[in-house]
Amino acid sequence: MAPLHPASPADPDLPADLAGAGTASGAEPAATPWGPATGVGSLPGADPAEALRVVTGELPGFAHLPELPGRGPGADLVGRSAALLVDLAVELTPAGWRLVPRPGLDQRRAREFLDRDLDALHDVAGTYTGPFKVQAAGPWTLAAGLERTRGDRAVVDPGARRDLAQSLAEGLAAHAAAVAARVPGARVVVQLDEPSVPAVLLGALPTASGFGKLAAVEEPVVEQELAAVVRALPGPVVVHCCAQRAPLDLFRSAGAGALSFDLGLVQDLDALGTAVEAGTHLVPGVVPGTDAPLPAPKATASRLRAWWNELGFPADRLHEAVTLTPACGLAGATPGYARAAMTHVREAARYLLPD
Secondary structure (H helix, E strand, O other), X not given: OOOOOOOOOOOOOOOHHHOOOOOOOOOOOOOOOOOOEOOOOEOOOOOHHHHHHHHHHHOOOOEEOOEOHHHOOOOOHHHHHHOOOOOOEEEEEOOEEEEEOOOOHHHHHHHHHHHHHHHHHHHHHOOOOEEEEEEEEOHHHHHHHEEOOOOOEHHHOHHHHHHHHHHHHHHHHHHHHHHHHHOOOEEEEEEEEOOOHHHHHHOOOEOOOOOOEOOOOOHHHHXXXXXXXXXXXXXXXXXXXXXXXXXXXXHHHOOOOEEEEEOOOOOOHHHHHHHHXXXXXXXXXXXXXXXXXXXXXXXXXXXXXXXXXXXXXXHHHHHHHEOEEEOOXXXXXXXXXXXXXXXXHHHHHHHOOOO
C-alpha cells in the first residue's frame, strides 16, 4: 500500500452544501444498514493498518475490512474464506486449495492473516461508527474453489457442499461478532462473494484435470443452499457477483438484502426493477477495478440518474436505493488508482443527494 496522503479534497464542482455529506468516524449512525459508497473488498498492498486508514478515510460512511491478497497464499479469496471454516481443514497444493483431515501450516497462516487484520481494526478503527462490511467467498464459490481429499471439486458433492456451507456460516458469524467486538459502534454487514455461481449454473467450471467441465447445478438447488447460509448469518447480507450473467433474481430470492454487481455488465432491467420493488438494496459497481481513466464524479452521477430513470423509479428515491462501489475488488490496481476509485464513488454518491 502506498504511504497515506492527506484526505482527498472535495470535488470542485460539488455544491457547497453537500461538500461535507457522509458519515464521518464517530458521527451519529444512519437509520439504514447501508451507506452511500463502499468498496467491494480487496486492495493492493500488504499492510492491514495502512489499508484500513485508507478505507476509513476515503469511505467514512460505509467502510469495510480490506482483503489484501498481495500478502500471498492464505490472503486470497478462497484461502481467507477457508480460514473461517469451523471443524474443517484445508491445505494448499500445486493445484490449489484442498480439503484435508487435519489443519496444517497453510491454514494457520491464513488464520494469522485474519488475526492481524482484527488487531489492526481495533487499533485503527476502534471508534468508527456506522455500517461496516466484512467479506468472504459464498458457499458456491468456496465449494468451486476447494478440491475434495479424493476426487474433484467439492461443488460436485452435495454432502461436501452441505458441510462447507454450515461450517462457513458458523465461522463467518463468529468473524462478524469478532469485528463488532473490536468496533462497538459498527453495524456489521456481511458480503458473500459469488463470482463462480454463473459458471456453476452453466456447467462451465473445469474439472480438476482441466480436460472437461463439471455438470451444471440446477437453479433451485443453488438458490436453496445459498439461502440456508444467508439465513444463518446475522444482520443484512450483500451478495456480490461481478461476473457476466450474474443471476440477480436468484440472489434476491435466496434472501440477499443487497445485490452487488458491475453496472456495465448487467442488462437485465427487469431483475433490477423487481429487486427495487421488493425492497432489495442495489450496490452497483460504477468504475473499473483496475487502473483506467476516471470520469468526473458528476458524470458518474448523471449516468446513474439516467439508468435509474430507465428503470422507471422516482428520481428522489435513487440516493436511498443504491450504494456505489468500484465494479470489482481493487487488488489488481495500483495504490494510487485504488484510492482514486474509492474517492470517486464517495464523491459521485454525494451528487445523488436531492437538492
